[in-house]
Amino acid sequence: MIQVLLVHHFGLLRSGLAALLNDAPDLEVRDVPWSSDPGRLRVLRADVCVVDMDGPGAPDTAGMTELCRHMTSAKCGLLVLATPGRPGALRRAYDAQALGFVNKDATPQKLLEGIRNVAAGKRYVDESLAHDLLRAADMPLTARELSVLSLAARGATVSEIAGRLHLSHGTIRNYMSAITRKTGARNRIDAIRISQGAGWV
Amino acid sequence: MIQVLLVHHFGLLRSGLAALLNDAPDLEVRDVPWSSDPGRLRVLRADVCVVDMDGPGAPDTAGMTELCRHMTSAKCGLLVLATPGRPGALRRAYDAQALGFVNKDATPQKLLEGIRNVAAGKRYVDESLAHDLLRAADMPLTARELSVLSLAARGATVSEIAGRLHLSHGTIRNYMSAITRKTGARNRIDAIRISQGAGWV
Incomplete structure (x- = not known):
């Protein structure tokens, strides 16, 4: 059995x-x-x-x-x-x-x-x-980008994300721009929507 | 039967x-x-x-x-x-x-x-x-606010939302601020997250 x-x-x-x-x-x-x-x-x-x-x-x-x-x-x-x-x-x-x-x-x-x-x-x-x-083999985002995106998707501000990951505001903004570009999104909210839809975060 | x-x-x-x-x-x-x-x-x-x-x-x-x-x-x-x-x-x-x-x-x-x-x-x-x-009886958002939020949640920019609803950019920004305040959110992304979680959009 x-x-x-x-x-x-x-x-x-x-x-x-x-x-x-x-x-x-x-x-x-x-x-x-x-x-x-x-x-x-x-x-x-x-x-x-x-x-x-x-x-x-x-x-x-x-x-x-x-x-x-x-x-x-x-x-x-x-x-x-x-x-x-x-x-x-x-x-x-x-x-x-x-x-x-x-x-x-x-x-x-x-x-x-x-x-x-x-x-x-x-x-x-x-x-x-x-x-x-x-x-699934073509994951467009790096592990670090995924961490940034997951925090943003939960409503964290740039300051909060920077604090959590011990990075500067500018670095977080650069990550968000890269994420938006790589997912083919129009803006941050769109990047979150696309990534959630695909199950990346 | x-x-x-x-x-x-x-x-x-x-x-x-x-x-x-x-x-x-x-x-x-x-x-x-x-x-x-x-x-x-x-x-x-x-x-x-x-x-x-x-x-x-x-x-x-x-x-x-x-x-x-x-x-x-x-x-x-x-x-x-x-x-x-x-x-x-x-x-x-x-x-x-x-x-x-x-x-x-x-x-x-x-x-x-x-x-x-x-x-x-x-x-x-x-x-x-x-x-x-x-x-469910205490829906915090008006029908117009819900329209704005639904479009934003699908990744539309302020310009696109303004165009779709025939309203000015400033009005859309005011709606977004009201939505963020009424849902107790920290920012727009957080407002979308809270509203989707509750099933409002």
Whole structure:
């Protein structure tokens, strides 16, 4: 039997996904809410952990990385449910060692295939995410630019960002200009919108 | 039999929600993807239309209003699945004549109760959304301020917003200052972040 841990931030959708897997004779499914302390999920031993990686209430980057770290050290394969068109989110999941990638717009059959492959230690990529994965390799921003952008997206002023990152106001302004140019945006707000849409921040 | 039309932008989550309703002997469920032309959904006669109102890929404000208009004229009650903490989205659904409000974090039982109430022409509000509904009554921004904010959130410059709304640059700047003050934000980007979080835009 494959032990599946299904993590979703919303109870109704979590129950629904669990209902899709209930008829599979080779799976034993437990569904749990997303916890901001992924260490707690680790004690729930599983072969495969299925997690919805975005949407309001979903784990943020730090939470996702922490979850992956715990699951990997517990020899549990991670399968992420991904929204198409958000290469940045896929990239983070890939960097965090996720093995399986299933499109949220897929059929239940794909989810089953993904779970069985990941349980066997194999990588599984839903082919409808291939284009996003290719784009995910072309991350336009540097790690430092991403830090600046993340703080700006949370409403921090140039002064606050400069203070947080121990850099001068001028340097932060230069980073913001580079970010705006590289994302093909019209201004800072547009750069944040584009980057959030792609899942980079 | 209650005819239920289940609308969700993601196939996997749509199938999951449908699976939750499959065992109910009094429901006949069809699940369809969200269509940017809600008139197409109208031809699918139903007593209750269940729609997930937010998350990436969900209907935007215009789409939601259009869907509600079509469903109401087809004598189909609308039940929305709502993310807690987004009073603005609830307000739009309420203004668009939605009858049922179920928290996405609810149990499947609540969804069933909601569907049966709406099918009987009754309003149904999941009590866990009560606080958000109260907040939804206190919309801090005027319709004009919302227009300015929506354009700004999509990356439009002050000039572009002024051009679109046939107003002067100074007036747009005044609106942006009022929006920043009323939302308790630190700056424009922060005002957009707060308003998007609450579902106002």
